[in-house]
Amino acid sequence: xxxxxxxxxxxxAQHKSNKDCWFVISGRVLNVxxxxxxxxxxxxxxxxxxxxxxxxxxxxxxxxxxxxxLLLKYQVGVLQGCVLNEKDATDASLKEPKKEMSAFVIKxxxxxxxxxxxxxxxxxxxxxxxxxxxxxxRADQIIY
Ligand code: HEM
Numbered sequence: 001x002x003x004x005x006x007x008x009x010x011x012x013a014q015h016k017s018n019k020d021c022w023f024v025i026s027g028r029v030l031n032v033x034x035x036x037x038x039x040x041x042x043x044x045x046x047x048x049x050x051x052x053x054x055x056x057x058x059x060x061x062x063x064x065x066x067x068x069x070l071l072l073k074y075q076v077g078v079l080q081g082c083v084l085n086e087k088d089a090t091d092a093s094l095k096e097p098k099k100e101m102s103a104f105v106i107k108x109x110x111x112x113x114x115x116x117x118x119x120x121x122x123x124x125x126x127x128x129x130x131x132x133x134x135x136x137x138r139a140d141q142i143i144y
Contacts, residue, residue, distance in 0.1 A: 005077035016051030027082030030074040
């Protein structure tokens with residue numbers, strides 16, 4: 001699980017060299033020093049955002065889902081005042097973590113309740129209809 005140590009932006013701003021490079025993306029404080037050379041977009045663009053909130057720069061590029069998932073690997077903490085969704089690190093969930101979570105909860109809870117209702121009452125209705133039919137059409141009840 002990603003690190004939840006809390007940092008202020010002033011603390012992040014102290015790490016802005018190519019030997020020690022941090023920035024913030026969507027509330028996650030990232031230490032990308034080891035990633036500088038690996039970054040497909042080059043080291044320079046990362047260093048331009050060093051010590052700052054790089055959320056806009058990161059999103060403006062339209063990074064892939066793989067790139068979004070990589071954020072967790074470099075996370076060393078969270079920015080003071082931010083709440084994150086730990087379920088996944090994809091774009092929308094990072095921007096509005098709480099809303100995403102509640103949307104999931106609503107979907108997950110409603111569907112099983114509805115299904116359970118049908119699973120219980122439909123067989124009951126079918127069985128009830130069958131036995132009513134059998135009862136009403138009994139041979140000893142037929143009057144000639
Ligand atoms: C930890 C943070 C970051 C990670 C893990 C990351 C990861 C990646 C990856 C995997 C790619 C390849 C294309 C893709 O899969 O989307 C990429 C491309 C790129 N990234 Fe980042 N990136 C990060 C931060 C940034 C930042 C802050 C900028 C600032 C502008 C940036 C600018 C770019 C650019 C310009 C490209 C090249 C896009 C292209 O060639 O079309 N990245 N990045």
